[in-house]
Amino acid sequence: MTTRTVPTPKPIFEKSRPGRIGCNIPVADTPKVDLAAAVGETRDSVAWPEIGELDLVRHFTNLSQINYGIDTGFYPLGSCTMKYNPRINEQTAALPGFARLHPMQPEESIPGAIEVMLGVQDFLKEITGFDEITMQPVAGAHGELTCLMMIKAYHESRGEGDQRNIVLVPDSAHGTNPASAARCGYKVKSVPTDAEGNTDIEALRAVMDETVAAFMVTNPSTLGLFEPHIKEICDLVHEKGGQVFCDGANMNAMVGVTRPGDHGFDCMHLNLHKTFSTPHGGGGPGCGAIGLQSHLEAFMPAPLVTRGAVGEPVLDDDRPQSIGRVSSFFGQFLMAVRALTYLAAYGSDGLPEIARHAVLNANYIKARLKDVLPPAHDRPCMHECILTAKEYKKYGVRALDISKRLIDLGFHPPTNYFPLIVPECMMIEPTETESKETLDEFCDAMIQICTEAREDHELLINAPQKQVVGRLNEAEAVKNLDVKWQADR
Numbered sequence: 001m002t003t004r005t006v007p008t009p010k011p012i013f014e015k016s017r018p019g020r021i022g023c024n025i026p027v028a029d030t031p032k033v034d035l036a037a038a039v040g041e042t043r044d045s046v047a048w049p050e051i052g053e054l055d056l057v058r059h060f061t062n063l064s065q066i067n068y069g070i071d072t073g074f075y076p077l078g079s080c081t082m083k084y085n086p087r088i089n090e091q092t093a094a095l096p097g098f099a100r101l102h103p104m105q106p107e108e109s110i111p112g113a114i115e116v117m118l119g120v121q122d123f124l125k126e127i128t129g130f131d132e133i134t135m136q137p138v139a140g141a142h143g144e145l146t147c148l149m150m151i152k153a154y155h156e157s158r159g160e161g162d163q164r165n166i167v168l169v170p171d172s173a174h175g176t177n178p179a180s181a182a183r184c185g186y187k188v189k190s191v192p193t194d195a196e197g198n199t200d201i202e203a204l205r206a207v208m209d210e211t212v213a214a215f216m217v218t219n220p221s222t223l224g225l226f227e228p229h230i231k232e233i234c235d236l237v238h239e240k241g242g243q244v245f246c247d248g249a250n251m252n253a254m255v256g257v258t259r260p261g262d263h264g265f266d267c268m269h270l271n272l273h274k275t276f277s278t279p280h281g282g283g284g285p286g287c288g289a290i291g292l293q294s295h296l297e298a299f300m301p302a303p304l305v306t307r308g309a310v311g312e313p314v315l316d317d318d319r320p321q322s323i324g325r326v327s328s329f330f331g332q333f334l335m336a337v338r339a340l341t342y343l344a345a346y347g348s349d350g351l352p353e354i355a356r357h358a359v360l361n362a363n364y365i366k367a368r369l370k371d372v373l374p375p376a377h378d379r380p381c382m383h384e385c386i387l388t389a390k391e392y393k394k395y396g397v398r399a400l401d402i403s404k405r406l407i408d409l410g411f412h413p414p415t416n417y418f419p420l421i422v423p424e425c426m427m428i429e430p431t432e433t434e435s436k437e438t439l440d441e442f443c444d445a446m447i448q449i450c451t452e453a454r455e456d457h458e459l460l461i462n463a464p465q466k467q468v469v470g471r472l473n474e475a476e477a478v479k480n481l482d483v484k485w486q487a488d489r
């Protein structure tokens with residue numbers, strides 16, 4: 001086994017020396033307060049790091065340089081749409097008129113902010129074809145849950161709440177789909193995928209009855225394929241009184257080209273932090289905006305961001321059938337500012353180009369890698385390609401080993417082992433923002449690794465070697481999260 005040459009940086013606490021100080025704190029000119037008396041129990045001391053300014057600056061600068069992000073390199077993490085977020089988005093979000101708003105300001109003092117939200121809603125209505133949009137949910141999964149809550153309220157309003165207790169989810173779905181359904185109190189039933197990678201319609205027909213509240217379907221699917229029978233699927237579910245939710249995390253493949261609201265869906269979530277280039281946040285602070293047809297409108301989260309009698313921007317709280325708030329205030333307002341900037345910059349001519357280039361780039365990678373990593377389904381893909389590394393198992397190499405070696409060659413790995421139905425799955429989403437040169441460098445690295453897998457599999461199994469941390473026990477890290485430095489360890 002090769003040893004790693006890159007030293008692991010010390011935590012700042014271990015660089016601390018008693019008495020060192022990195023700033024000049026002015027002498028307080030306010031009266032001394034007895035904190036213990038004011039707030040109850042206090043600690044005698046806190047282990048603050050004591051460090052000079054230069055060492056502090058170096059510490060954080062060095063840490064920032066070992067961080068990998070879209071601004072430093074190619075990030076083909078499938079299903080996550082890690083596209084470049086243009087700097088102009090940040091500039092507008094930082095304008096004092098937006099950044100310094102207080103969420104509790106009176107409605108009359110924020111007409112501009114409401115106009116921004118209306119602007120995004122109008123764009124999204126046009127792009128998706130849905131009647132209504134709300135930006136309250138703060139993550140894609142949160143948007144899924146909000147849609148299911150509205151669907152539940154809809155069935156209840158028709159006296160079918162108790163009878164409809166099942167949500168159908170394809171076996172290729174993102175894990176948040178069944179999780180959202182279960183969180184909403186539904187039983188989850190899985191629908192298989194057929195040999196071509198589409199929803200198995202006969203299997204869907206067999207389980208679709210009056211006990212089903214909704215079918216959650218992802219289009220393009222998590223297999224990177226456009227579901228060709230989507231209208232038939234929606235009709236089948238509607239005939240039995242069910243609702244169809246579209247997981248719109250993959251909207252980057254069809255933005256400006258085709259409108260999911262026209263395909264027969266009743267509601268959908270969009271990840272503004274994917275397709276509309278606002279920053280990603282782990283489970284929020286993103287924006288999982290949702291679109292819906294008018295029959296679900298009464299159940300939307302309140303308040304509605306809408307227009308009054310003479311077109312003035314208003315917040316409508318008079319919503320007796322609403323499912324209530326799903327987040328504080330209006331969701332992540334500065335996400336709306338960033339998304340509006342992006343949407344206005346591209347406009348109706350530019351948006352379809354995003355989808356076309358995203359699809360082109362994914363098909364280019366699929367074609368360049370097909371001899372070393374065959375696609376799970378041999379047909380044109382959408383914005384991501386799903387490849388299998390199963391033939392490398394005979395060399396003792398798994399998809400994860402290929403991904404870890406990729407880190408040493410300077411690339412972020414693709415998504416591994418999702419969708420679960422593809423053996424040794426590698427899910428590659430290049431996005432539209434990458435140049436052909438970058439795609440070629442990535443493909444060259446993948447081809448090199450596949451050769452290494454046959455000839456020198458130790459290199460892969462022990463990767464990464466050139467990073468500050470080596471191979472981590474990921475399952476252990478997730479189950480026993482330990483992010484706190486402790487002095488006595």
Ligand SMILES: Cc1ncc(COP(=O)(O)O)c(C=O)c1O
Binds near residue numbers: 141176249288
């Ligand atoms: C297909 C799909 N659905 C839903 C989600 C959930 O979105 P979020 O991470 O914003 O909660 C994701 C996230 O990656 C996804 O890829």
